[in-house]
Amino acid sequence: MRRKLTLKDLSDRLGLARSTVSRALRDDPQIAVATRARVRELADALGYHPNAAARALTQRTPHAVGLMLPRSSQLVFANPYFSELLLGVTSRAEEAGFPVLLSTAPHPDFTVWLREGRVDGLLVLGSSVTDADVAGLNRLIAARYPVVSIHAGPRALQVVSIGSNERAGVWQALAHLQQLGLRRVAFLSGPRGSRYAERRIRAYRSGVETFGLASDRALLVPTDDTREGGAEACARLLASETPLDAVLADNDLVALGALSSLRQAGRRVPGDVSVVGFDDTPLAEVVSPALTSVRQPTRRLGEMAFDALLSLMAGGSAQSVRLATRLIVRESTGPACHVGGAT
Amino acid sequence: MRRKLTLKDLSDRLGLARSTVSRALRDDPQIAVATRARVRELADALGYHPNAAARALTQRTPHAVGLMLPRSSQLVFANPYFSELLLGVTSRAEEAGFPVLLSTAPHPDFTVWLREGRVDGLLVLGSSVTDADVAGLNRLIAARYPVVSIHAGPRALQVVSIGSNERAGVWQALAHLQQLGLRRVAFLSGPRGSRYAERRIRAYRSGVETFGLASDRALLVPTDDTREGGAEACARLLASETPLDAVLADNDLVALGALSSLRQAGRRVPGDVSVVGFDDTPLAEVVSPALTSVRQPTRRLGEMAFDALLSLMAGGSAQSVRLATRLIVRESTGPACHVGGAT
DNA sequence: ACGGTTGCCGCAACCGGTTGCGAAAGGAGC
DNA sequence: GCTCCTTTCGCAACCGGTTGCGGCAACCGT
Numbered sequence: 001m002r003r004k005l006t007l008k009d010l011s012d013r014l015g016l017a018r019s020t021v022s023r024a025l026r027d028d029p030q031i032a033v034a035t036r037a038r039v040r041e042l043a044d045a046l047g048y049h050p051n052a053a054a055r056a057l058t059q060r061t062p063h064a065v066g067l068m069l070p071r072s073s074q075l076v077f078a079n080p081y082f083s084e085l086l087l088g089v090t091s092r093a094e095e096a097g098f099p100v101l102l103s104t105a106p107h108p109d110f111t112v113w114l115r116e117g118r119v120d121g122l123l124v125l126g127s128s129v130t131d132a133d134v135a136g137l138n139r140l141i142a143a144r145y146p147v148v149s150i151h152a153g154p155r156a157l158q159v160v161s162i163g164s165n166e167r168a169g170v171w172q173a174l175a176h177l178q179q180l181g182l183r184r185v186a187f188l189s190g191p192r193g194s195r196y197a198e199r200r201i202r203a204y205r206s207g208v209e210t211f212g213l214a215s216d217r218a219l220l221v222p223t224d225d226t227r228e229g230g231a232e233a234c235a236r237l238l239a240s241e242t243p244l245d246a247v248l249a250d251n252d253l254v255a256l257g258a259l260s261s262l263r264q265a266g267r268r269v270p271g272d273v274s275v276v277g278f279d280d281t282p283l284a285e286v287v288s289p290a291l292t293s294v295r296q297p298t299r300r301l302g303e304m305a306f307d308a309l310l311s312l313m314a315g316g317s318a319q320s321v322r323l324a325t326r327l328i329v330r331e332s333t334g335p336a337c338h339v340g341g342a343t
Numbered sequence: 344m345r346r347k348l349t350l351k352d353l354s355d356r357l358g359l360a361r362s363t364v365s366r367a368l369r370d371d372p373q374i375a376v377a378t379r380a381r382v383r384e385l386a387d388a389l390g391y392h393p394n395a396a397a398r399a400l401t402q403r404t405p406h407a408v409g410l411m412l413p414r415s416s417q418l419v420f421a422n423p424y425f426s427e428l429l430l431g432v433t434s435r436a437e438e439a440g441f442p443v444l445l446s447t448a449p450h451p452d453f454t455v456w457l458r459e460g461r462v463d464g465l466l467v468l469g470s471s472v473t474d475a476d477v478a479g480l481n482r483l484i485a486a487r488y489p490v491v492s493i494h495a496g497p498r499a500l501q502v503v504s505i506g507s508n509e510r511a512g513v514w515q516a517l518a519h520l521q522q523l524g525l526r527r528v529a530f531l532s533g534p535r536g537s538r539y540a541e542r543r544i545r546a547y548r549s550g551v552e553t554f555g556l557a558s559d560r561a562l563l564v565p566t567d568d569t570r571e572g573g574a575e576a577c578a579r580l581l582a583s584e585t586p587l588d589a590v591l592a593d594n595d596l597v598a599l600g601a602l603s604s605l606r607q608a609g610r611r612v613p614g615d616v617s618v619v620g621f622d623d624t625p626l627a628e629v630v631s632p633a634l635t636s637v638r639q640p641t642r643r644l645g646e647m648a649f650d651a652l653l654s655l656m657a658g659g660s661a662q663s664v665r666l667a668t669r670l671i672v673r674e675s676t677g678p679a680c681h682v683g684g685a686t
Numbered sequence: 687a688c689g690g691t692t693g694c695c696g697c698a699a700c701c702g703g704t705t706g707c708g709a710a711a712g713g714a715g716c
Numbered sequence: 717g718c719t720c721c722t723t724t725c726g727c728a729a730c731c732g733g734t735t736g737c738g739g740c741a742a743c744c745g746t
Binding site: 347349350351361362365366369393394396397398399400401402 | 702703704
């Protein structure tokens with residue numbers, strides 16, 4: 001039973017040629033209607049489905065798109081942000097009838113899929129592209145393989161990227177804090193060295209300058225972008241006794257970590273320290289105090305990335321896009337209020 | 344440039360036969376070492392990779408496994424529980440060198456992948472299998488296609504399933520609440536009609552009886568398993584003035600919803616009402632008060648499911664498994680304390 | 687009744703690899 | 717110098733479909 005049915009099996013039973021059966025199944029008008037019906041009937045009865053590989057060999061039809069995840073997939077899945085992104089991608093992919101091939105494999109392995117024709121296009125998470133990956137990807141892109149990056153990757157990566165305007169996002173947060181009269185704003189950034197984190201760090205630095213906030217090296221603390229990392233970084237910051245009015249986190253998870261460290265240290269939020277997250281994941285409104293966060297149009301990002309890829313795969317062109325971010329103000333930010341506690 | 348390289352291209356350039364080139368690339372000892380090197384070199388230089396479809400045609404080697412998501416993929420991605428599951432699956436899949444094909448397509452479409460040979464095995468989420476899907480899946484299974492279900496599906500589904508002992512989980516929660524002296528325990532269940540939800544409802548009912556808790560139809564409120572649904576259901580429950588000591592939620596999201604409704608209604612947690620979640624997602628420890636929750640070995644579930652599938656694909660056998668759950672007690676449950684508020 | 691259409695269908699080549707087997711080239715042994 | 721055995725390759729068939737084109741029968745008109 002497990003034995004695969006082939007066209008030949010059908011044609012033998014029907015006393016027809018393979019080609020005839022093939023055409024009949026594809027509703028070729030060349031074949032008499034009666035014959036078509038007869039073939040279709042047997043095929044249904046036997047549960048026949050043409051072999052995908054064989055069909056792919058002649059019909060150069062699109063098959064699937066690949067989504068390349070970072071090696072540390074744990075990071076991805078732990079962050080609801082990526083869930084949202086994935087949702088955007090898969091929802092569009094479903095509409096287009098494309099399965100999504102997921103891989104946490106190292107990039108080189110993955111790009112092979114493209115060359116092998118297992119996938120017809122590649123979606124990469126810009127933040128997960130390392131310098132070591134750039135060359136391989138650039139080669140693919142130069143060879144006109146469809147590749148789209150979600151968020152910009154390393155500068156050297158010559159790829160269409162769909163991202164949000166992170167610089168503006170950081171600035172929105174800083175402007176908000178400045179308006180609240182907060183000057184000493186720490187940034188719990190992503191891991192030092194990643195282009196992605198460096199980009200936001202630059203945005204933070206220039207923002208600090210632009211808005212006339214306190215510039216202090218001690219206020220920049222890298223994290224590993226996890227909640228635990230955020231908590232630990234924030235705890236270290238507090239332990240260093242650096243004066244602190246507010247914390248801007250690289251993502252919501254880090255912000256949650258900061259919240260718990262602040263609570264442990266007995267600092268009130270937002271009375272003593274305001275906290276701003278990034279991404280505006282569902283977590284933000286769940287936690288208490290509800291998190292002020294820079295909203296990215298995350299799902300839309302996933303959708304647009306897929307659409308861009310689709311266009312590329314169809315032989316068309318696609319442009320890089322920077323979507324706007326928006327600051328969602330909730331309870332975790334507010335003016336400093338030196339009532340209760342010390343003084 | 345986009346023109347695909349074929350074996351023939353290589354063989355022509357090298358003045359060798361296709362077969363020789365093919366063998367050389369696969370390091371066949373039949374081929375002289377020098378020749379192998381020469382071939383490999385050119386292949387590398389040209390960036391040649393054999394076409395996956397063509398290769399699949401002759402080598403009946405495993406290619407990928409499919410993960411069948413429910414139609415409402417939004418639900419899946421919104422729940423960190425599934426992220427964890429996915430992490431388990433993909434981490435194992437990566438080790439095994441299997442890409443994971445994701446689909447939110449309706450099941451019939453998906454099972455076709457299996458028949459077409461696009462995937463060599465299928466992982467389904469038991470909770471997302473509808474009665475309409477059962478027949479098709481059973482047919483596949485009867486034909487000895489490798490299928491593994493994560494959590495048990497409908498009773499009629501004859502599939503190997505890897506799940507947790509949900510009945511025990513529900514009982515653990517109820518036992519805990521009983522020990523706290525709480526008798527009126529509401530259950531915010533999953534959607535009525537789904538086999539999955541009904542299973543837990545049965546567990547709840549029998550648990551209520553076993554532990555001598557209050558049995559009241561009004562205490563059973565179905566939700567759609569989202570946070571909003573949980574909030575709304577809990578609000579309705581409160582509005583109905585049904586006396587209430589504790590709430591057991593179908594998952595952590597629902598529990599979070601309940602928390603916010605309770606807060607809005609001015610009920611203290613756990614002073615007035617205790618809340619227990621299910622799944623013990625990362626959310627549980629983030630929210631305040633931190634959520635007591637029934638922990639499922641979620642990631643392990645994903646891993647074991649993949650392993651079972653792998654075994655099936657290798658022609659071996661696999662057994663259904665029920666993993667144990669564990670109650671993680673945090674701040675959201677405690678003895679009733681009628682101090683502050685009314686009376 | 688006969689040449690010409692038309693409608694259906696089958697032959698065979700092809701997609702891009704893999705593989706069994708036989709043949710040519712080269713070296714060893716005598 | 718002539719067998720005989722290896723080593724190294726190439727021929728051809730095959731995997732399971734798709735497709736160009738040609739053949740055959742039935743049917744048409746006259």
